Amino acid sequence: MIYQQKQINRSVFRAYDIRGVIGQDLDEHSFYSIGLALACYLQKLERHQIFLAQDGRLTSPALALALKKGLLDSGIDVVDLGSVATPVMYYATHSQGIDSGLMVTGSHNPADYNGIKMVLAGKTLTQEDIDILYDLVVSGKRVTGCGKETALDVMNNYTQRILSDIKIKRPLKVVVDCGNGIAGPIIPQVISALGCEVIPLYCDVDGRFPNHHPDPTIEANLADLKKAVIAHQADIGLAFDGDADRLGLITNEGDMIWPDRLMMLYVRELLSRLPGATIVFDVKCSSHLEKVILEAGGVAKMCPTGHSIVKSVMKKEQAALAGEMSGHLFFKDRWYGFDDALYSACRLLEIISSSSLTVSQQFELIPNSxxxxxxxxxxxxxxxxxxxxxxxxxxxxxxxxxxxxxxxxxxxxxxxxxxxxxxxxxxxxxxxxxxxxxxxxxxxxxxxxxxxxxxxxxxxxx
The missing domain is CATH 3.30.310.50 (Alpha-D-phosphohexomutase, C-terminal domain)
Structure with missing residues (x-):
C-alpha cells in the first residue's frame, strides 16, 4: 500500500495519547503521517530506535504497519514486539536498552476505536508534548532515511520477572475475565504459575469484544464475572481492560470493589514495610484514601486524572505507589512505576493470600462511604x-x-x-x-x- 501524508482532526490528539474512531477520525494514512511526525520528534530527542506493539483489535495490524512504515521511511529503527499488552511494551522500555515505545491500542474504548500510547525517551507524553507532535503533523515536516526493522519477543522475560517477585502464601481460586483483550492468553498462565486455580472467562483474543465492552470500571461489564465467582465459589474475580493496563475486582461474595478502595488495601500493606512513603492518587478518588494513607504513616498527594500525569507526579514525588479511580495502578515498589494490571493483580493475590480472612472480610476492614x-x-x-x-x-x-x-x-x-x-x-x-x-x-x-x-x-x- 502507498501511504500519503494527510491532515488529522485535532480532537484525536488527547491529553496523553492519540485516540479516535477508525474510518472517521483516523485511518492508515493518518498513522503513517503520525509515524513521520514521531520520527522528527525522536530526532530532537536524539533517539533512533523504538519499540512497536499492537493490541488485538481488528484494525491494529494494518494501523501498526502504517505507523511502522512512517518511522522506517524516516530512518528510525523499529523493534517489533508483536501483539502484546501495553504493560509488556512498557516493560521493554525499562529492560531492553531502548527507552522509547509505541502501542497501537484502543485501550478500553469500543471496538471501532484505535489509537497510540507513547513512551519517548523514557517519558509518557504530556498535553504539551502531544501539542508539539500535532504541530509536526500539521507542518508536514519529515526527515528521510531508511530505518531497520527487527523483531523481539520479551513475553517470557516479562512473565518470569513477575513470577520471581510474587509469592502466594495459600492457594486461591481465581476467576479471570480478560474481556477478549490482548492479554487473554497470558494472564491465566501467570496466575496459575503462582499456584492458584484459574477459571478463565473470555480469555480468547477477539477484537470485536463480543461478550462485553472491555472496560472493567463499568459494573455492567462485570455481570458474568460476578456470576462465575459465585457459581465456582471462587476466592476472587479479576477483570482486565482491552490492553491490560486497568484492573477490576469482584469479591468472593460477588461485590465490585472500586479501584480507590483497592488502593487502600495496597497502601496499608506497603506502608507497613515502607513507612513515610509517598502515595499518589487522582482527583476522582475517595476521601477515605487520603485518610488511610495518613493514618498508616504515608504522605498523600492528590493529582489530576490521566496516566501520563500520574506517572509524572509519581516521578517528581518519588512515590512508591500511585493509582487512579479508572483502575490504572502504578507500583514503583518492587516494580517499574508503570500501570500494569497483571502485576497489580498478582500483588493483590499476594496480599489476600497472607490472611485467613476472605476477600470480602478483608475489605470490611477498609473504610467506605x-x-x-x-x-x-x-x-x-x-x-x-x-x-x-x-x-x-x-x-x-x-x-x-x-x-x-x-x-x-x-x-x-x-x-x-x-x-x-x-x-x-x-x-x-x-x-x-x-x-x-x-x-x-x-x-x-x-x-x-x-x-x-x-x-x-x-x-x-x-
Missing part, C-alpha cells in the same frame, strides 16, 4: 473545556473547600463532589461521595443547580 461511580454527561468534545472554564469561574459553593487541580472538586463537611472534562471521550465526568444518602443527594442537588446555571440543556444522570 455512600458514593457513585463515574457519572458521564454527554457533551461535544469542542464544548467540554469551554463549559468547564465557565463552570470553574461561575459556580458558587459556600462553606466548602475548592480543589481546582482538574475541573472542580468541592469538599464539604459531610462529603464531596467532582466535575471535570474527560480527556478521552466527549463527556463531562462527575462523582460524588457522602456519609449517607441524604447528604449525597444534597451535594448532587448543589452541583445540578450550578451546572444548569451554566448550561440548562445538559442531561444529568443524577
Amino acid at each position: 455512600i458514593n457513585t461511580p463515574e457519572l458521564k454527561i454527554a457533551i461535544a468534545d469542542e464544548d467540554k473545556f469551554v463549559f468547564m472554564k465557565r463552570f470553574s469561574e461561575e459556580a458558587k459553593f459556600s462553606e466548602a473547600r475548592i480543589i481546582p487541580i482538574d475541573g472542580l472538586r468541592v469538599e464539604f463537611a459531610n462529603g464531596w463532589g467532582l466535575l471535570r472534562a474527560s480527556n478521552t471521550t466527549p463527556c463531562l465526568v462527575a462523582r460524588f461521595e457522602a456519609i449517607d444518602k441524604d447528604n449525597l443527594k444534597q451535594i448532587q442537588h448543589l452541583f445540578k443547580r450550578q451546572i444548569h446555571l451554566v448550561d440548562n440543556r445538559l442531561d444529568l444522570p443524577f
